[in-house]
Structures are given as C-alpha cells and as structure tokens.
Amino acid sequence: MTASEEVRLHISGLRKIYGLGTSSEFEAVKRLDFDLHAGEFACLVGPSGSGKTTLLKMIAGLMDPTEGEVVLNGKRVDGPPEGMAVVLQEYARSLFPWMTVEKNVELPLRVAGLDKATREERIAEALGAVGLEAARKKFPWQLSGGMQQRVAIARAVATHPSVMLMDEPFAAVDAQTRGELEDLVRRVWRQLDMTILFVTHDIDESVFLGDRVVVLSMAPTVVQDDIKIDLPLEREQLGTHALPRFAELRKHVYEQVQFAKTNPGGIHSSTDERRRTV
Amino acid sequence: MRTLRQIAIWVALPIILIILWWALTARGASFFVPQPAGLFSKFIDVWMGERLLTDVLPSLGRLAVGLVISTIVGIGLGVLIGSVRWVRWLLEPLLEFLRAIPSTIMIPVLLLLIGINDTMKVVVIVLGCLWPILLNTIEGVRSLDEVLKNTADIYRFKGWPRLVFVTLPGASPLILAGIRQSIAVGLILLVVSEMFAATDGIGYLIMNFQNRVAIPEMWSGIVLLGILGVMLSAGFQLIEKRILRWYYGLKEAANDS
Amino acid sequence: MTTVSQAQAAVAQSKRRYWWHKYGPLTMGVLGIVLALLVWQVYAVFGPVNRHHLPPPTEVIPTFLRSLTLSEFWVAIGQTMTAWALGLAISIVSALLVGLVIGSSRVLRVWTHSTVEFLRPIPAVGLIPVAALLFGPRIGAELMIIVFACFWIIVIQVIYGIADVDKVARETARTMRMGQVDMVKYLVFPTLLPYLVTGIRLAATVALILAVTVELIVGTPGLGHQVAQAQINDSPPAMFALIITTGLLGILINFVTRFIANRVLFWHASVRGEVRA
Numbered sequence: 050m051t052a053s054e055e056v057r058l059h060i061s062g063l064r065k066i067y068g069l070g071t072s073s074e075f076e077a078v079k080r081l082d083f084d085l086h087a088g089e090f091a092c093l094v095g096p097s098g099s100g101k102t103t104l105l106k107m108i109a110g111l112m113d114p115t116e117g118e119v120v121l122n123g124k125r126v127d128g129p130p131e132g133m134a135v136v137l138q139e140y141a142r143s144l145f146p147w148m149t150v151e152k153n154v155e156l157p158l159r160v161a162g163l164d165k166a167t168r169e170e171r172i173a174e175a176l177g178a179v180g181l182e183a184a185r186k187k188f189p190w191q192l193s194g195g196m197q198q199r200v201a202i203a204r205a206v207a208t209h210p211s212v213m214l215m216d217e218p219f220a221a222v223d224a225q226t227r228g229e230l231e232d233l234v235r236r237v238w239r240q241l242d243m244t245i246l247f248v249t250h251d252i253d254e255s256v257f258l259g260d261r262v263v264v265l266s267m268a269p270t271v272v273q274d275d276i277k278i279d280l281p282l283e284r285e286q287l288g289t290h291a292l293p294r295f296a297e298l299r300k301h302v303y304e305q306v307q308f309a310k311t312n313p314g315g316i317h318s319s320t321d322e323r324r325r326t327v
Numbered sequence: 328m329r330t331l332r333q334i335a336i337w338v339a340l341p342i343i344l345i346i347l348w349w350a351l352t353a354r355g356a357s358f359f360v361p362q363p364a365g366l367f368s369k370f371i372d373v374w375m376g377e378r379l380l381t382d383v384l385p386s387l388g389r390l391a392v393g394l395v396i397s398t399i400v401g402i403g404l405g406v407l408i409g410s411v412r413w414v415r416w417l418l419e420p421l422l423e424f425l426r427a428i429p430s431t432i433m434i435p436v437l438l439l440l441i442g443i444n445d446t447m448k449v450v451v452i453v454l455g456c457l458w459p460i461l462l463n464t465i466e467g468v469r470s471l472d473e474v475l476k477n478t479a480d481i482y483r484f485k486g487w488p489r490l491v492f493v494t495l496p497g498a499s500p501l502i503l504a505g506i507r508q509s510i511a512v513g514l515i516l517l518v519v520s521e522m523f524a525a526t527d528g529i530g531y532l533i534m535n536f537q538n539r540v541a542i543p544e545m546w547s548g549i550v551l552l553g554i555l556g557v558m559l560s561a562g563f564q565l566i567e568k569r570i571l572r573w574y575y576g577l578k579e580a581a582n583d584s
Numbered sequence: 585m586t587t588v589s590q591a592q593a594a595v596a597q598s599k600r601r602y603w604w605h606k607y608g609p610l611t612m613g614v615l616g617i618v619l620a621l622l623v624w625q626v627y628a629v630f631g632p633v634n635r636h637h638l639p640p641p642t643e644v645i646p647t648f649l650r651s652l653t654l655s656e657f658w659v660a661i662g663q664t665m666t667a668w669a670l671g672l673a674i675s676i677v678s679a680l681l682v683g684l685v686i687g688s689s690r691v692l693r694v695w696t697h698s699t700v701e702f703l704r705p706i707p708a709v710g711l712i713p714v715a716a717l718l719f720g721p722r723i724g725a726e727l728m729i730i731v732f733a734c735f736w737i738i739v740i741q742v743i744y745g746i747a748d749v750d751k752v753a754r755e756t757a758r759t760m761r762m763g764q765v766d767m768v769k770y771l772v773f774p775t776l777l778p779y780l781v782t783g784i785r786l787a788a789t790v791a792l793i794l795a796v797t798v799e800l801i802v803g804t805p806g807l808g809h810q811v812a813q814a815q816i817n818d819s820p821p822a823m824f825a826l827i828i829t830t831g832l833l834g835i836l837i838n839f840v841t842r843f844i845a846n847r848v849l850f851w852h853a854s855v856r857g858e859v860r861a
Contacts, residue, residue, distance in 0.1 A: 336694055336695055336697075336698075337697075337698040338698070339695060340695055340696055340698065340699045341698060341699055341702070344699065359714070359717065359718065412608075413608070413612060416608055416609045416611075416612035416613060416616075417612045417613070417615060417616040417619075418616050419609070419613055419616070420613040420614075420616060420617055421613075421616045421617050421620050423835065423838075424617075424831050424832075424835060425831070426834075427830075427831045427832075427833075427834025427835040427837075427838060428827055428830055428831035428834060429792060429793035429796045429797065429830055429834065430793075431793060431796060431797040431800060431808075432796050432797075432800065432807075432808060432811055432826070432827055432830050433827065434800065435800070435811050435812060435814075435815040435823060436815075436820070436823050436824070436827065438815070439634075439637040439815070439820060439823075440633065440634075440637050440638060511705060511707070514707050515707045515708070515709045518707060518709050518710060519709050519712075519797055519800075519801065522709075522712065522713075522801050523800065523801055533710065533713055534713055536713070537713035537714075537716065537717060540717075542717075545713055545714070546714075548710070549710040549711060549713075549714070552706065552707055552710035553705075553706040553707075553710065556705035556706045556707050557702055557705050557706070559705070560705040
C-alpha cells in the first residue's frame with residue numbers, strides 16, 4: 050500500500066501563543082506546515098517540550114490556534130471535526146469505566162446516529178482487528194493496561210476515521226506490551242487502509258512505525274526535518290530492528306532530535322526569540 | 328463458620344446492651360426510661376395498627392415527595408451550574424448564603440406563607456435536602472476527568488447523549504453520596520416540621536404523647552424514628568452498591584495495582 | 585495587512601479573556617445577589633402572595649439593620665452561639681476520647697461496628713421531646729440534642745481516621761523502626777487530623793441547625809425562639825431579619841472552620857485542591 054496524492058490533513062502556518070497580551074506570554078508553536086496524504090502513516094517526533102501536546106490539541110480541534118489553520122478533508126477545523134478519531138496516552142482515563150468494552154466502542158457510533166446492524170458490524174470488525182472479541186462484556190478496569198489501550202484503539206478504528214491521531218499511545222505501557230501494540234497498529238493500519246498521524250517522543254518507535262517521520266524542534270516549534278522511511282512494508286519487532294537501514298534511519302532521526310533539543314524555533318531561530326511579543 | 332463468626336460479632340454488643348438495659352430497669356422503670364419488654368409491646372400497640380396508615384404512611388409520603396423533588400432539582404441545577412461557568416459565578420455567593428440558613432428556621436415563615444399542610448412540609452424538606460445533592464452534583468460534574476471530557480469532545484458528544492452517557496454517570500458516585508446525606512437530613516426536617524405544626528404524622532404524634540406525658544408511647548415513637556433512619560440508610564446503601572458496581576470495581580482495581 | 589489586524593484582534597480578545605478570568609467571579613457574584621434581591625422585591629410587591637406575610641427586602645433589610653442596635657438581638661445571638669459552642673466542645677472532647685479508645689483496638693472496632701452503624705442514622709431531633717421533658721426550656725435541652733447528633737459525626741470520623749493510620753502504620757513503621765512518641769507525632773496525628781477536621785466542620789454546621797431547631801420547638805432562649813416570638817407577634821419582617829441573621833452566622837461558621845482547616849491542613853491534598861479550584 051502506498052500513500053496517494055489525496056491530501057487528508059492540511060496544516061498551514063499554524064501558530065500558538067499562550068497568554069497573548071499578558072506578562073506570561075509564551076509561544077509554544079511558531080510556524081507549522083505539513084500535509085498528510087491518504088494512506089500515510091506519519092510519525093511526529095520531538096523532544097519533550099517541543100509543543101507536541103499543543104500541536105495535537107489544535108489538530109484535534111480541542112484548542113484554537115493563534116494563527117494559521119488545520120484543514121481536514123477540505124474543511125477548516127474549528128472544534129473536534131467529523132472524520133477524526135484520537136487515541137490518547139492515558140488509556141485508563143479515556144475509557145468510560147461505567148461501560149463494558151463493547152459499549153465503549155459502540156458509544157461514538159450510537160451518538161453519530163448509525164443503526165444497530167451497522168454498529169454491530171463495526172464493533173465486531175474493530176474488536177476483531179485488535180483481538181479483543183473475548184473481552185466484549187468486560188469492564189475496562191478488569192483488563193490490563195495494554196488491553197485497555199487496545200479497546201481505545203478499537204473505539205477509534207470503529208468510527209472509520211479518515212485520519213486517526215495517536216498521542217503517545219504506548220508511553221505508559223511496559224516494553225513487552227509496547228512491542229505487541231506497535232505490531233498491532235501496523236497491522237490494523239494496513240488491514241483497514243487507514244491514515245495515521247502518530248505523535249511520540251520515542252525515536253525507535255517513530256522509525257519502526259512510520260513510513261514518514263516529521264521531527265519537531267523545541268518550543269517555539271517548527272518542523273525540523275521530514276524524513277521518508279524506506280523500510281519494507283512488512284515489519285516485525287526483531288527483524289526490522291535488526292536491519293542496517295533501520296539503524297541508519299534511527300541515527301539520522303536521533304541526530305535531528307538532538308539538534309532540535311538545542312535549537313528552539315528551528316535552525317534560524319535564537320533563544321532570545323522565545324518570549325517575543327507580537 | 329466464617330459467616331457464623333461474622334454474625335456473632337455483629338449481634339454480640341447489641342445483645343449485651345439490651346441485656347444491660349433490661350437488668351437495669353428490671354426493678355421498675357424510672358419515669359424517663361422505659362423497660363425493653365414494655366417498650367416493645369407498646370411499640371406494637373401504638374404503631375402497628377391504624378396509625379401505620381394514618382400517620383406513618385403520610386409522613387413517609389411527604390419525605391418521598393420532598394426527596395424526589397430535591398433530587399430532580401438538585402441534579403438539574405447542579406449540572407447547569409457545574410457545566411456553565413458564568414452561571415456558576417452568578418449563583419455561587421447566593422447559594423453559599425442560602426444553604427447556610429438552617430432550614431428548620433424557615434418553618435414559621437412557611438407556615439404563614441403556605442399554611443399547615445403537606446406542601447409546607449415538602450417545601451421544608453426540599454429546602455434542606457436540595458443542598459447536599461446540588462453541591463455534590465456541581466462537584467461531580469466539575470471534577471469529571473479531564474481526559475474523559477476530552478474524549479467526549481473528540482467524539483463530538485453533545486447535549487443529551489453527552490449528559491446521559493458521560494456527565495451523569497461520571498458524577499454519579501458523588502450525586503448518590505449527596506442523596507444519601509439528603510435522606511438523613513430529610514427525615515430530620517420531616518420530624519421537626521411535624522413537631523412544629525401538623526395534624527398527623529410521626530413527629531406530630533411524638534410531640535402529642537409528650538404533651539400528654541405518655542412517656543412509653545413517646546419512646547415508642549422515637550424507636551420508630553430510629554428504625555426508619557436505619558432502614559432508609561441501609562436500603563439506600565443497597566441501591567447505591569448496585570448502581571455504582573463499576574465504581575467499586577474500579578476502585579478495587581486501582582488499589583490492587 | 586490582514587495578519588497584523590488579525591494579531592491585534594487576537595491580543596485584544598486574549599486580554600479581555602484575562603480580565604474576565606480575574607474579575608468575572610466577583611462581578612457575576614454581586615450581580616447574582618442583586619438580581620435575587622430584585623426578584624424578591626418584585627415578587628413580594630406584585631406576586632400572588634400576601635404582602636404582609638412576605639415583606640420585600642426594602643422592609644426586611646432596614647429591620648435587620650435596626651435590630652443590630654438592639655441589645656436583645658445580640659443577647660439572642662449570644663445564647664444561640666453559647667449552646668453551639670458548648671455543644672460542639674462537649675461533642676469533640678467526648679467523641680475524641682471514645683473514638684480513640686474504640687479506634688486504637690482492632691477488636692473493639694470490629695465488635696462495636698454494628699452498634700455504631702446502627703446508632704448513627706437515628707435522627708437526633710426525635711429526642712427533642714425527651715430533652716424538653718428532662719430540661720424544660722433551658723440550654724441543657726439544646727446541649728443534649730447537639731451532643732447526641734454531633735458525637736456520632738465526629739466519632740465515626742475518628743474511628744475511620746485511626747483505621748487509616750493502622751494501614752499506613754503497618755507499612756511505614758515496619759520499615760522505619762519508629763518509637764511510640766514518634767509514631768503518634770509523625771504518623772497517628774497527621775493521618776487522623778484530616779478526618780477529625782472533616783468531622784468537626786460537619787458537626788459545626790449541624791450544631792447550629794440543631795441549636796436553632798430546639799429553640800424553635802422547645803422555646804429555649806436564642807434566635808430560634810425569637811423567630812417563634814416574631815411569628816406570635818405577627819411580625820414577618822422581624823422573622824426574615826432573623827433568618828438572614830442565622831444565614832450569616834452559618835456563613836461565618838463555615839468560613840471560620842474552613843479557614844482553620846486550611847491552616848491546620850495546609851499540606852493535605854484536599855486543601856491544596858481547594859486552593860487551586
């Protein structure tokens with residue numbers, strides 16, 4: 050599967066300044082431009098403090114940008130848009146604890162007004178894709194952390210989103226589970242023909258998962274680098290990590306992230322500009 | 328064996344206390360303290376006949392109506408205040424004042440405005456029971472997990488579905504705790520309002536017995552109140568355990584890890 | 585250029601939001617009270633109620649202010665607050681003693697559990713007739729009812745608190761080899777304190793309500809009795825003025841206990857949370 054030319058998500062001139070016009074003004078995102086095409090699996094990677102959360106909130110429509118715009122399928126985002134699903138890091142807190150697994154997956158479909166039969170079909174498909182058919186009637190808190198995150202992924206997948214946003218979804222699970230979940234996301238992406246924007250601070254993860262890695266700078270954030278990952282489509286934990294090409298790409302991304310750490314606002318910016326006024 | 332031991336632990340002290348009571352009053356009841364056996368038969372005499380229909384049921388009816396109104400108003404207003412910031416700012420100081428007024432002191436005023444009738448008693452009960460439910464609902468709605476709220480935003484849950492599937496279930500542990508408090512408060516207000524001005528009801532009868540210096544009868548009424556208090560609280564706890572099964576499970580899971 | 589004016593508009597909007605965030609609660613709060621008084625005024629004058637029975641704030645507030653100059657008014661407040669303070673003090677001391685004894689022994693805690701749980705929900709006001717018979721319209725009647733209600737509230741908190749100490753102590757003391765004095769000082773006391781403070785705060789509110797209630801029904805002197813008197817004298821403005829007084833007293837008690845709680849428990853999560861919110 051290859052990315053088509055169809056632009057799903059278009060981000061241009063995106064900027065965010067907190068506390069504008071007050072003494073505690075802070076520029077989190079300086080200027081961001083990039084396009085996500087249909088079928089792409091792009092990883093946004095950056096050091097902590099690179100405004101990843103701010104950026105994600107703006108893309109998800111949870112926060113208004115100060116300048117610039119996010120466009121999803123030709124429509125400007127001004128609030129959580131239709132056709133986007135988000136998987137958050139805090140799996141335990143993003144699932145509704147008063148509902149069973151299947152009800153959790155069903156709720157967005159029900160609110161969107163899908164009929165019973167379609168809902169059933171989607172639930173079966175999504176839970177099947179993440180391998181949780183057996184846990185349908187369980188409550189989230191009866192499951193392990195990794196399983197809870199799989200429920201959250203299933204819930205997102207079931208809405209058939211045109212873009213799935215994932216915010217450091219595996220940062221809080223143990224290493225073993227993490228590897229399994231990475232394989233799972235790759236599989237689901239290919240199986241269901243999805244478009245994914247995956248935010249992470251983990252360089253290994255970004256190279257392993259993405260077919261494209263976008264490196265962000267420190268705040269005020271710009272795009273530091275945009276790297277195509279030319280690893281084979283078929284990836285698995287041991288083999289892929291052992292490829293020489295993986296090591297090369299990893300090294301390259303690592304260097305860019307290291308550079309980003311000491312260069313807020315990108316190559317041409319200096320630290321003095323961090324607290325600029327408009 | 329375990330359950331047997333459990334039951335023994337539960338009933339041991341109450342039995343000892345009753346025996347003590349019985350022994351101490353065996354030589355004849357003092358004016359103020361009745362004998363257990365006499366009190367028991369008095370209790371059956373006074374309450375288990377016609378008065379069950381003419382006094383106990385009307386009292387419980389007032390309490391039920393008052394609690395239902397308090398719950399509906401408390402949750403409705405609480406959701407509004409909890410989710411709309413300017414409404415909260417507008418009403419917070421006012422509510423802080425209103426809830427500080429001991430609701431029993433409103434009884435004489437309500438007597439003038441409404442008269443000696445059921446409406447007056449229900450209003451007194453609502454004036455007292457509203458606050459625990461209202462405040463807990465506000466707190467419950469406001470303290471809803473940030474990530475959960477974000478999730479609801481992301482999937483564009485709005486209006487009614489959001490209220491029913493996210494906000495209310497999320498606030499339910501606190502709302503139910505508020506209702507539990509309100510039941511205790513409601514029983515108190517019911518009794519006081521009946522003691523102050525009524526023509527029937529448990530509180531009225533207890534006061535009436537006192538005026539006639541019918542001490543054992545008076546005590547039997549107090550025992551009835553005690554039993555009602557215990558039964559209502561235990562009954563509600565059962566309901567609470569059922570509705571909040573997920574909540575107790577969640578807490579247990581959190582403690583284990 | 586559009587971006588410049590766009591940026592300026594954004595700055596202006598952000599500044600407005602900042603001002604609103606800072607002064608909004610006060611502005612709206614005052615507005616809320618003014619609106620409520622206005623509604624009351626209009627309803628009392630034009631509403632379908634007996635004007636005599638529901639006096640408007642323009643009558644009640646002057647009555648309230650005038651009563652501030654009367655010694656009788658202050659005496660009534662003094663009487664109510666004396667019963668409140670004494671009742672609360674007796675409850676705290678006795679509940680603390682009983683709670684510590686029951687709480688510090690696991691056996692006692694388990695065996696008394698059912699009895700405590702049974703006695704707690706019994707409404708104290710049921711005993712008002714007994715108190716009236718025993719004491720007549722004197723402060724003893726108020727104290728009996730207040731203590732009966734507040735004792736349980738505090739005792740339960742103390743028992744829970746010590747049970748909590750038990751759990752923490754088992755984990756900590758083992759690893760740290762603490763002495764008895766240090767245990768009490770660094771473990772028992774700090775763990776118990778939040779529970780105790782919660783119990784006392786609740787009891788303080790309940791004690792005021794019960795003091796006024798007993799005064800109202802039994803006729804012990806105080807604010808509650810004054811309200812009953814005003815009813816007999818057919819003086820609704822005086823009744824409303826007294827109701828406002830009890831409300832203000834309630835707020836004062838709330839405020840003082842919250843202040844003390846914050847001072848004593850500055851390190852506790854619930855306080856830190858309250859400050860942030």
